[in-house]
Amino acid sequence: MSPDKRTVVIKAEGVSKRFGTVQAVDQVDYQLYENEVAGILGSNGAGKTTFFNLLTGYYLPDEGRILYQGQDVTRMTPQQRVSLGMMRSFQLTSTFDNLSVIDNLVLAFFRAHKSASLWQLLINTCRKHRKDEKILATLASFDLERVADRLVKHLGLGEKRRMEIAMEILAEPKVLLLDEPLAGLAESEIKGVLDILRQQVGKQTILIVEHKISHVQDFLQRLIVMHEGRIIAEGGYECLQNPEVRKSYWQIDDSASESASASADAGEVS
Amino acid sequence: MNALKWWWGILLAFALLGVSRTFLPLPFMNEVVIFSIYAMGCNFLIGRVGYISFGQPAYLAFGAYACAFYLFYFGTNPLVGIMVGVLGGLVVSLVIGPLFVRLRSDYFAMVNLALAVIVFYLTQKVLVDITKGDNGLWFMTRITSTPGLDLTIPGQFFIFALIVALAVCAFYKYLDDSIYGACCLATKINENKLQFLGYDNFSIRLLAFVIANTTTALAGAMYAVYLGFVSPEMASPSRAADPVIVTLLGGVGTLFGPIVGAIAYTGMKDVISKLIGNWELFIGFLLVFIMLVADQGIWGTLAPLLEKLLWRRKATLPVATKR
Numbered sequence: 086m087s088p089d090k091r092t093v094v095i096k097a098e099g100v101s102k103r104f105g106t107v108q109a110v111d112q113v114d115y116q117l118y119e120n121e122v123a124g125i126l127g128s129n130g131a132g133k134t135t136f137f138n139l140l141t142g143y144y145l146p147d148e149g150r151i152l153y154q155g156q157d158v159t160r161m162t163p164q165q166r167v168s169l170g171m172m173r174s175f176q177l178t179s180t181f182d183n184l185s186v187i188d189n190l191v192l193a194f195f196r197a198h199k200s201a202s203l204w205q206l207l208i209n210t211c212r213k214h215r216k217d218e219k220i221l222a223t224l225a226s227f228d229l230e231r232v233a234d235r236l237v238k239h240l241g242l243g244e245k246r247r248m249e250i251a252m253e254i255l256a257e258p259k260v261l262l263l264d265e266p267l268a269g270l271a272e273s274e275i276k277g278v279l280d281i282l283r284q285q286v287g288k289q290t291i292l293i294v295e296h297k298i299s300h301v302q303d304f305l306q307r308l309i310v311m312h313e314g315r316i317i318a319e320g321g322y323e324c325l326q327n328p329e330v331r332k333s334y335w336q337i338d339d340s341a342s343e344s345a346s347a348s349a350d351a352g353e354v355s
Numbered sequence: 356m357n358a359l360k361w362w363w364g365i366l367l368a369f370a371l372l373g374v375s376r377t378f379l380p381l382p383f384m385n386e387v388v389i390f391s392i393y394a395m396g397c398n399f400l401i402g403r404v405g406y407i408s409f410g411q412p413a414y415l416a417f418g419a420y421a422c423a424f425y426l427f428y429f430g431t432n433p434l435v436g437i438m439v440g441v442l443g444g445l446v447v448s449l450v451i452g453p454l455f456v457r458l459r460s461d462y463f464a465m466v467n468l469a470l471a472v473i474v475f476y477l478t479q480k481v482l483v484d485i486t487k488g489d490n491g492l493w494f495m496t497r498i499t500s501t502p503g504l505d506l507t508i509p510g511q512f513f514i515f516a517l518i519v520a521l522a523v524c525a526f527y528k529y530l531d532d533s534i535y536g537a538c539c540l541a542t543k544i545n546e547n548k549l550q551f552l553g554y555d556n557f558s559i560r561l562l563a564f565v566i567a568n569t570t571t572a573l574a575g576a577m578y579a580v581y582l583g584f585v586s587p588e589m590a591s592p593s594r595a596a597d598p599v600i601v602t603l604l605g606g607v608g609t610l611f612g613p614i615v616g617a618i619a620y621t622g623m624k625d626v627i628s629k630l631i632g633n634w635e636l637f638i639g640f641l642l643v644f645i646m647l648v649a650d651q652g653i654w655g656t657l658a659p660l661l662e663k664l665l666w667r668r669k670a671t672l673p674v675a676t677k678r
Contacts, residue, residue: 175551196554
């Protein structure tokens with residue numbers, strides 16, 4: 086199916102964000118389609134995390150607006166966005182280190198199935214939800230059974246990342262927004278996390294911000310590349326061959342090499 | 356069976372407190388039990404939500420004065436007085452909570468200390484007509500006997516205080532195990548994550564503030580009934596650190612820490628003050644020593660050792676369910 090005929094889940098219209106004199110995101114238009122796995126790539130400082138934070142409500146844009154399934158969510162609180170079905174992760178592993186692994190999962194699971202009113206929080210116990218089949222199954226599928234009762238602060242980085250993604254998947258969002266979920270992981274752990282994410286393909290819309298293309302090679306269905314706060318290329322992996330992308334992302338200056346070879350040719354001729 | 360397992364620790368602790376009454380002086384035991392309730396509120400704030408407050412005497416005074424006003428000016432039933440004290444603490448917490456819980460760490464600690472100063476001067480100088488200033492309100496002779504447990508008799512007051520403390524302790528135990536308790540711990544260390552999971556940090560903190568300070572007001576009302584007297588000294592900023600010290604001494608965030616801390620602090624105060632003139636100085640040094648040697652507090656240090664001793668559990672990495 087052509088992307089244009091698919092349902093747009095998240096739409097950014099002319100979104101900008103400035104920090105002091107730095108224009109972090111500059112008039113960006115973007116569309117995320119239902120059930121696709123999309124990526125935002127770019128070098129350090131390209132504006133991808135700022136743009137991601139604007140999409141998820143962490144920052145308020147200076148200009149432009151964000152639509153979620155046609156509804157303007159620009160000024161909605163993160164809680165309201167979660168209620169609509171958006172869930173995000175953070176670049177640095179973000180967990181509740183003073184709780185056990187299973188209680189982290191319980192908090193994510195509970196929010197997906199019950200309202201977060203104080204009354205509901207008070208009348209429900211963690212003890213009851215720790216036995217929930219879905220939580221137990223998630224522990225097993227993410228290979229976290231062994232450490233279920235352990236405090237998160239005693240986990241390794243790979244286990245924490247797996248647990249964080251398990252939380253997001255347990256929360257059953259319609260859109261999963263992941264900010265560098267593979268950062269700091271060993272190669273074997275990256276494979277494990279991608280295997281888990283592959284199971285979600287087709288079930289959820291996934292948007293991944295990633296710094297290194299090698300991490301998500303063959304996983305993304307569509308990607309955008311950002312540079313200096315703007316989208317400089319969009320499409321499949323072939324867009325990485327775009328000269329501007331090669332220059333900004335890989336620091337390969339085709340025009341310089343062309344002129345060098347031209348002058349070399351000219352030298353040979355002369 | 357699970358319910359029994361859940362309750363037995365609390366019942367045992369309070370049974371031990373009850374038995375202690377037979378060989379320890381009654382005034383000491385009454386003070387320990389009321390101080391335990393006082394420290395339970397503070398322990399919840401520090402241990403669960405990460406709020407250190409140096410203004411707890413203010414909330415203690417709100418409860419005590421609300422109870423005292425009732426018993427001095429309006430009625431004679433001490434149970435009604437205690438309920439009025441609790442209501443007073445609840446209302447005050449609901450009014451100032453939305454302002455205070457927006458602050459974190461040192462700002463929260465200092466704004467509460469400022470409140471304690473305000474309450475101290477209000478009761479001592481500004482509202483002299485109704486508080487009687489430094490002379491305080493005396494109402495012991497106005498308190499009437501209550502059916503069942505007569506709160507005018509210290510021995511029966513102790514049983515009443517023990518039951519109230521047990522109920523408060525059980526309530527906090529329940530909160531610890533609730534989703535709300537987990538949310539409190541979560542907001543303590545990672546409010547962003549909790550927010551992006553769809554929970555409201557503000558209402559979670561506000562409720563914690565209200566619960567903790569209403570507990571403190573309950574302790575204040577019980578002090579008022581037990582002593583038959585309240586004075587501005589109760590809100591004195593010089594006593595601002597007492598509940599925090601007891602909480603740290605007992606073990607922050609542990610269920611029995613406030614009780615152990617109250618026993619240790621009151622005990623040290625009673626014993627040492629009889630032997631040494633400047634007892635507060637000595638206690639200060641002793642506290643510094645204890646904090647350096649056992650930064651988990653007395654119960655926080657003893658509990659894992661007791662568990663190993665009693666259940667001979669294998670030494671594993673700490674798990675979250677241990678208490």
